[in-house]
Amino acid sequence: MKILLTGGCGFIGSAVVRRLIGATGHSVVNVDCMTYAATTASTASVSSDPRYVHIRADITDGAAMRDIFATHRPDAVMHLAAESHVDRSIDRPVTFVRTNVEGTFTLLDAARQYWSTLDAHRREAFRFHHISTDEVFGSLQPGDPAFTETTPYDPRSPYSATKAASDHLVRAWQHTYGLPTFVTNTTNNYGFWHFPEKLIPLVTINAIEGRPLPVYGNGTNVRDWLFVDDHAEALVLAVERGRPGETYAIGARQPRRNIDVVRTICRVLDEECPDPAGSRERLIHYVTDRPGHDFRYEIDPSHAEAALGWKARHDFDAGIRSTVRWYLQHREWWEEIRNRQYAGERLGTTSKIGNAA
Secondary structure (H helix, E strand, O other), rough: OOEEEOOOOOOHHHHHHHHHHHHHOEEOOOOOOOOOOOOHHHHHOOOOOOOOOEEOOOOOHHHHHHHHHHOOOEEEEEEOOOOHHHHHHOOOOHHHHHHHHHHHHHHHHEEEEEEEOHHHHHHHHHHHEEEEEEHHHHHHHHOOEEOOOOOOOOOOOOOOOOOOOHHHHHHHHHHHHOEEEEEEEOOEOOOOOOOOOOOHHHHHHHHOOOOOEEEEEEOOOOEEEEEEHHHHHHHHHHHOOOOOOOEEEEEOOOOEEEEHHHHHHHHHHHHHOOOOOOOOHHHHEEEEEOOOOOEOOOOOOOHHHHHOOOOOOOHHHHHHHHHHHHHHOOOOHHHHHHHOOOOOOOOOOOHHOOOOO
């Protein structure tokens, strides 16, 4: 199968690329415009494989997308390209509307035009797999059941609202035009090559450097954590087995409070790389909460596990230890980011909110 995959130099996308090239016989056409969060280092291990090609193009460019479909003639699409950091969506929502909504529309339009030219067999086999988030379902309170495929949408941030819009577009193209699309929604991912603005890489790097570890509010917000390689395995199975019109909620059944995640990182680092100054928990620093901060996300993955024949392999403690060790071993990569792109500053504060393009 030849797969047109968008966002393949990003955190989750690169894990999928590595899985596809390393563990299957599929070919990958990676379309990535290389925003701040993308890095070719994350796909370097497979970049010389003849089944892999990277095309630097923006999914909002309709002409480029149509040309890529016509030239490479994929059997399936895996759409991962997205702006994904909630804090940045608070500061610059227009960027999220452009990429997540306009970009998804442009890709769907190009895919539909291409799909309509295929013979009956290839039209039947074609799949458009849209990768989304559990944040589209809103916020859970203590005692609420976990999200499932039938949970009503209730997005609360500019990020989740634009992802919800993209989900609706994908389903509309299946219902209206017959384009064989389906959606997967997932929980918070963590692992290797994660741009250091998200909680786990930010805290890990700050703790390595002995800097304050910022925790929003009182740290009791809950997230359901999934190791990125486990997610990549599920996504590959989904593109191989997914049925048009379906939704698959992918998770690891491993919810944790943010403060407990931070403490776990501190404990692992103290064991792996002791700090003469003492336990890294001393660095925990509570900061003003994020505007509109959702309290809890959690997924019940029962349907996806049964339909895809998949289950997360990593428990949280093992996954975090592997992740911390990776950041200890890849200082050169994240130190360059710290020096040139993002030094760990706070994003998403009300003082920065704006719509500038």
